[in-house]
Amino acid sequence: MTPDPQTTPTLATLIDTYWKAVNTGDWDLFDTTLADDVVYDLPQTRERIRGKQAYSRFNRDYPGTWQTRVLRTIVESPQAATWTHTTMGLTELHAQTFFTTDPASGLITEITEFWPEPYEPPAGREHLVERY
Amino acid sequence: MTPDPQTTPTLATLIDTYWKAVNTGDWDLFDTTLADDVVYDLPQTRERIRGKQAYSRFNRDYPGTWQTRVLRTIVESPQAATWTHTTMGLTELHAQTFFTTDPASGLITEITEFWPEPYEPPAGREHLVERY
Numbered sequence: 001m002t003p004d005p006q007t008t009p010t011l012a013t014l015i016d017t018y019w020k021a022v023n024t025g026d027w028d029l030f031d032t033t034l035a036d037d038v039v040y041d042l043p044q045t046r047e048r049i050r051g052k053q054a055y056s057r058f059n060r061d062y063p064g065t066w067q068t069r070v071l072r073t074i075v076e077s078p079q080a081a082t083w084t085h086t087t088m089g090l091t092e093l094h095a096q097t098f099f100t101t102d103p104a105s106g107l108i109t110e111i112t113e114f115w116p117e118p119y120e121p122p123a124g125r126e127h128l129v130e131r132y
Numbered sequence: 133m134t135p136d137p138q139t140t141p142t143l144a145t146l147i148d149t150y151w152k153a154v155n156t157g158d159w160d161l162f163d164t165t166l167a168d169d170v171v172y173d174l175p176q177t178r179e180r181i182r183g184k185q186a187y188s189r190f191n192r193d194y195p196g197t198w199q200t201r202v203l204r205t206i207v208e209s210p211q212a213a214t215w216t217h218t219t220m221g222l223t224e225l226h227a228q229t230f231f232t233t234d235p236a237s238g239l240i241t242e243i244t245e246f247w248p249e250p251y252e253p254p255a256g257r258e259h260l261v262e263r264y
Contacts, residue, residue, distance in 0.1 A: 043226050045253040047261045054260045061257070072230055074213045076206045081213035083230055083244070094175050096228035096246055098204055098215055112215070114228055116248035121177040125193070128186045129179045 010106060011077045015099060016070075018108065019084065023068045027060050035107040042113055055111075064088050078103045093117065142238060143209045147231060148202075150240065151216065155200045159192050167239040174245055187243075196220050210235045225249065 014033055021030035031052060040049040040058070049055045065088070072083040080099040085092065093115055100110035121129070146165055153162035163184060172181040172190070181187045197220070204215040212231040217224065225247055232242035253261070 042253075044248050044250050046250075046264045047253055047257075048264055049261055058257060058260045061260075072211070072213075074206050074208045074211050074230070076208055079204070079206050081204075081206045081215075081228075081230075083213075083228075094246060096213075096215075096248075098206070098213075114226060114246065114248040116176050116228075116246040117251075118176050118178075119249075121174075121179055125179075125190060128190045128193075129181055132178045132180055 011080055011101060012073065012075045014101065014106060014108070015073055015075065015080050015082060018099075019068060019070050019082065022059070023066075025065075027056055030059065031056050033108055035102055035105060035109045038108055038111065040111045040113070042115075044114060077101070143212055143233060144205065144207045146233065146238060146240070147205055147207065147212050147214060150231075151200060151202050151214065154191070155198075157197075159188055162191065163188050165240055167234055167237060167241045170240055170243065172243045172245070174247075176246060209233070 017029065018033045021027065021033065034052040034055065036052050037050070038052050038055055040055045042048070049058055066086050068084050068086045070082055070084050071094075072081075074081045078101045080101070082097045082099075084095045084097065086095060096114045096116075098110075098112045099108055101107060102109045149161065150165045153159065153165065166184040166187065168184050169182070170184050170187055172187045174180070181190055198218050200216050200218045202214055202216050203226075204213075206213045210233045212233070214229045214231075216227045216229065218227060228246045228248075230242075230244045231240055233239060234241045
């Protein structure tokens with residue numbers, strides 16, 4: 001769909017607030033970005049969390065500490081995608097998060113998130129590829 | 133940045149063409165979406181492929197056959213993101229792809245792609261989560 005220039009800046013701010021809240025552990029601020037019936041989906045584990053209360057609890061209870069940097073935000077209201085990089089102790093992971101928002105409330109109704117892990121590439125393509 | 137409603141539909145069409153070409157193995161069509169100096173990046177393996185010729189060859193030589201469905205496309209010109217689902221034999225994977233395009237030529241200049249694999253969730257969150 002064609003983005004709406006009037007709503008897109010608001011959505012960009014919402015996504016920015018979401019990640020600021022995650023990065024600082026400000027879960028009360030985090031909650032203000034979520035619709036009551038938000039659904040959080042992790043296709044890799046086939047896990048789904050329903051509702052703001054459960055999803056906020058999931059984050060509040062998550063063990064350890066982390067630092068998250070937002071590397072890319074793409075907004076096409078009422079949807080958005082981010083690519084983030086999170087450091088948790090010695091672990092560093094990129095995550096990709098797809099958001100859907102309710103145009104009426106401006107709040108997040110669906111989040112689908114991926115946490116890909118590093119792996120060794122298959123042999124046979126070294127002539128086309130550089131490693132970094 | 134604020135999307136440009138005049139260029140965004142064109143970019144959406146380009147991304148649609150890119151995935152149609154991948155899905156049908158139409159590599160000549162695929163090439164028409166790429167800038168000569170396109171860079172393809174796989175952060176999981178820390179692999180990088182430079183240039184249309186090498187990236188096209190990488191795809192033309194990729195073993196096996198696949199079917200790719202586009203589940204989500206988000207466009208904010210000159211950038212876009214997609215979430216796709218690919219079936220390769222018995223393997224099914226979700227991929228997330230971040231595109232940057234050159235506003236002048238309308239062609240893809242940067243692609244960063246993730247191929248997360250399924251994993252078993254850690255214990256301790258069953259009370260908040262349903263599996264599917």
